[in-house]
Amino acid sequence: MISRSDSAHQDPAPILTMEKVSLRYGRGADVFSDVDLTLKPRSFSFLTGQSGAGKSSLLKLIHLSLRPTRGLISLFSKPVSGLGIRGTQTLKRRIGVMSQDFQLIPHLTVFENTALALRVSGARVEGYRKNTTDLLEWVGLGGKLNHYPLTLSGGEQQRVAIARAVITQPDLLIADEPTGNVDVQMGLRLLQLLRRMNRMGTTILIATHDETLIRKAPADHYHLEDGQLSVRVAL
Ligand SMILES: Nc1ncnc2c1ncn2[C@@H]1O[C@H](COP(=O)(O)OP(=O)(O)OP(=O)(O)O)[C@@H](O)[C@H]1O
Numbered sequence: 001m002i003s004r005s006d007s008a009h010q011d012p013a014p015i016l017t018m019e020k021v022s023l024r025y026g027r028g029a030d031v032f033s034d035v036d037l038t039l040k041p042r043s044f045s046f047l048t049g050q051s052g053a054g055k056s057s058l059l060k061l062i063h064l065s066l067r068p069t070r071g072l073i074s075l076f077s078k079p080v081s082g083l084g085i086r087g088t089q090t091l092k093r094r095i096g097v098m099s100q101d102f103q104l105i106p107h108l109t110v111f112e113n114t115a116l117a118l119r120v121s122g123a124r125v126e127g128y129r130k131n132t133t134d135l136l137e138w139v140g141l142g143g144k145l146n147h148y149p150l151t152l153s154g155g156e157q158q159r160v161a162i163a164r165a166v167i168t169q170p171d172l173l174i175a176d177e178p179t180g181n182v183d184v185q186m187g188l189r190l191l192q193l194l195r196r197m198n199r200m201g202t203t204i205l206i207a208t209h210d211e212t213l214i215r216k217a218p219a220d221h222y223h224l225e226d227g228q229l230s231v232r233v234a235l
């Protein structure tokens, strides 16, 4: 895996700040309004809310796949509103994303999908073969390195999507329903992987419906309901 820079480790500034952020699609109503959210370095947070509450939309704002209708978003202390294509790409490289629909590339194998960001960054396969293989073995896909996404089950595709999101050891990891298609045991194994990454310095935000996950991991908990984001206090 690529080692992160020391400066990112020591950065006391928030990883993310959202100030009075609102989002609407087209001429529709606001999906959410005046959302304030700060993610501190090395924090581990859950985002919950009913289907349609706006969780995926909020995550898309954070990983720069969408821009807000109103409000300010800063990532790694940089306001995202003024970013050009190059600035956006530079920030995106620091963020690992596991989207709800996986977005695996059908003509690349499990191994190639997982290691794609490393290959694109110019790394040589000899340098990342072992880490990638070890990671895929950890998520139970050691026997499927050369399989293609469309020949995998939903849960297997989900595990490839997680492996791909974590392989670069990003500063910020955004995972949308990372355990939606796997059984309880694999869900806990994936949680273990995410917590290990968190201990190594990655800030993590997970959208989930998975109560087991939430109960097993002490974490900050945000909840979206009726277009408002609130902080949930553990019972
Ligand atoms: N591209 C889009 N164009 C128009 N409306 C959209 C778009 N994407 C999402 N929406 C709407 O925004 C609202 C929030 O959707 P979003 O996918 O963020 O919810 P969610 O909380 O992630 O739901 P789920 O738990 O089902 O994944 C929904 O009403 C949805 O219909």
Ligand SMILES: [Mg+2]
Pocket: 055, 056, 057, 100, 176
């Ligand atoms: Mg969603």
